Amino acid sequence: xxxxxxxxxxxxxVVVTRRFAAPPEAVYRAHTxxxxxxxxxxxxxxxxxxxxxxxxKPGGKFRYEWTNGKxxxxxxxxxxxxxxxxxxxxxxxxxxxxDPTPDNHIETRFEADSxxxxxxxxxxxxxxxxxxxxxxxxxxxxxxxxxxxxxxML
Amino acid sequence: xxxxxxAFSALADPTRRAILARLAKGEATVNELAEPFEMTxxxxxxxxxxxEGAGLIVRRADGTKRPRRLAKAxxxxxxxxxxxxxxxxxxNYDRLDEVLAGMEKLKKGxxx
Numbered sequence: 001x002x003x004x005x006x007x008x009x010x011x012x013x014v015v016v017t018r019r020f021a022a023p024p025e026a027v028y029r030a031h032t033x034x035x036x037x038x039x040x041x042x043x044x045x046x047x048x049x050x051x052x053x054x055x056x057k058p059g060g061k062f063r064y065e066w067t068n069g070k071x072x073x074x075x076x077x078x079x080x081x082x083x084x085x086x087x088x089x090x091x092x093x094x095x096x097x098x099d100p101t102p103d104n105h106i107e108t109r110f111e112a113d114s115x116x117x118x119x120x121x122x123x124x125x126x127x128x129x130x131x132x133x134x135x136x137x138x139x140x141x142x143x144x145x146x147x148x149x150x151x152x153m154l
Numbered sequence: 155x156x157x158x159x160x161a162f163s164a165l166a167d168p169t170r171r172a173i174l175a176r177l178a179k180g181e182a183t184v185n186e187l188a189e190p191f192e193m194t195x196x197x198x199x200x201x202x203x204x205x206e207g208a209g210l211i212v213r214r215a216d217g218t219k220r221p222r223r224l225a226k227a228x229x230x231x232x233x234x235x236x237x238x239x240x241x242x243x244x245x246n247y248d249r250l251d252e253v254l255a256g257m258e259k260l261k262k263g264x265x266x
Binding site for chain 1: 162163165166167168240241242243244245246247249250251252253254255257258
């Protein structure tokens with residue numbers, strides 16, 4: 001359905017937006033209920049998330065573990081800072097590769113709109129170097145190249 | 155793929171991003187590249203060395219000058235990598251569309 005947008009703001013942020021044809025309550029639940037998360041937060045083909053634990057309360061912890069079924073895998077741990085059902089989630093997370101990456105602070109908003117829900121996810125990294133490293137090590141979000149593309153390099 | 159780490163870490167510096175943006179407009183000499191920055195030529199040369207090492211720019215001999223330009227292969231490799239990451243994220247959200255459609259169906263089923 002609607003196209004995802006992805007851009008950087010300033011030196012340390014990455015912002016992703018996406019519309020969904022479902023009410024904010026459903027989209028919020030799909031971001032917090034382990035059984036639902038395990039169905040979609042999987043990345044490239046062939047990866048699964050055998051472990052998904054979410055302690056959905058402020059200060060609660062979560063843990064996602066992925067595997068490619070061929071011995072490859074990694075995990076993310078994090079803590080919820082704020083949970084406002086069904087509108088907003090603020091959390092911090094880090095990848096373990098196996099050394100932990102610097103904390104990524106993420107605010108996710110779910111706003112009702114005519115078509116359903118507009119999701120806005122804003123990630124804040126400690127500095128621009130960490131943001132670049134996040135892109136290079138395979139976190140989902142690419143942007144330095146949109147910079148490159150925007151400047152008409154290709 | 156081996157150069158990607160170097161490429162992204164090269165991009166972590168605002169001066170180096172500005173240099174790439176300048177080179178996007180066309181070839182330039184070290185002097186031309188140094189001009190907009192309050193930096194010495196050796197400092198700029200150091201940045202160019204990092205960009206070159208990361209496979210993002212190449213140099214050409216033109217008499218005594220060594221103009222730099224973007225290295226298409228390096229930029230394309232980085233672009234492909236980001237396209238792949240972007241695709242993985244898009245796949246996640248396409249799957250989420252299906253999960254949400256399933257939830258909606260379940261809810262309607264219960265109401266009946």
